Every structure is written in C-alpha cells, then in structure tokens.
Amino acid sequence: MGVTLLEMIIVTAIVSILGALLFPGLKKCRDSAREIRCLHNLRQIGLALSQYCSENEGNCPQIYNTSAWTSWAAVLYDQGYSKDKRVFLCPSSKTSDNWKGSNNTYGFQWWYQKSAPPGYWGPNLNDFQNPANVGLIYDSATILNGTDVTAMACYVYPKFVAADPKQIVRYHNDRANVLFADFHVEGANEIRLRALDCSITYSVKY
Secondary structure (H helix, E strand, O other): OOOOHHHHHHHHHHHHHHHHHHHHHHHHHHHHHHHHHHHHHHHHHHHHHHHHHHOOOOEOOEEEEOOOOEEHHHHHHHOOOOOOHHHHOOOOOOOOOOOEOOEOOEEEEHHHOOOOOOEEEOOEHHHOOOHHHOEEEEEEEEEEOOEEOOOOOOEEOOOOOOOOOEEEEEOEOOEEEEEEOOOOEEEEOHHHHHHOOOOOEEEOOO
C-alpha cells in the first residue's frame, strides 16, 4: 500500500517540529561540553604554570618573545611542563588544531608583563597580595571591528588597544573562562570581568 501525499506532508511536519524542539537542547549540551573542556584545559595550564613558577622562585615565563616568536605556552610545552598542545586551544574557538608556539586561544594578561622587548617576562606570583582576585590567563582572540578575526592571541589587554586588538572573549554562555594567580579556574561573566578591571570584553558565539 503506497504512502499518500497527505501522509508524507504530516510525517515531514512532525520531523520538522521534533527537530525544532531538539536542536536547542543539543546545542546547549554541545556548548556545555565545550565549556567543561575549556575549564579542564585551564586547570591543566594552571598545573603546568604552578610547577614552572615553583621552580623559578615564583616567576612566570615570558609572556611573549618578539625575536623568537614564542609565548608563555611554548615555554610550558617545550620545557615539558605540559605534555599536550591541545590544552592551549579552547574548543569553542574556531581555530584548527595547528597550534604554534606564538599562537593559542588563551591570553596572558599583558599588563602584568614587566620587561622590555624582545622578551616580555611575566609577573612574579609572590607580588600579588590577593591572588584569588588576579586573573592571569583568559579566553582570548584577536578582535577587529567587533569580529573574531584569527581566534589566536597569546596575550590580552583588559582594555581596548586599537594597534593590537587582542582581547578577552566570552565564548561560554556569555562567560570567559579565567585562570587566576592562585591557580583556581572559573567562568567569569561581564560583571565579574569588570571587577577584575577588564573594561573591554567581547561575546563571541559559534
């Protein structure tokens, strides 16, 4: 017995309705999974950074080296503090897995650097009186005209700098994941970020 046109229309309509009902839930689950993985990445970075600092009198690695084109992430990876390049790439960014020493999607807070080029050294953690409220590493991207351009930024400015627009981005349900100087990790909304003196952040969704 053949299927009538009316039956086909009814089945198509039912499938469309079910898809419309299920898709938001599936997207929410996917986004939550990415956020959890991002938090895990930052915890792994925190472990690597903690070990590095404990072996270097509290000093953080170079945030960026303009002659070698490497970053703090490359230092942690190349010196064996981190074994997996993938932890330096947020799953919610649109970058590929082609990680490079100077390119990753977590940015070190640039205003804590304390030396001149070519090697911009990071802070000494012993200098922070309240490390639980000092954001060190953030979800980041290079932003131009309000658009995520490269999804790569190994350091970030808490305020907009037109000449070098590497900014904090809120990938995860309007939150940016942050690694703090006491090595705890949290998802920070815009209010929390402003309390950390980050006046410019961007909400980016894929």
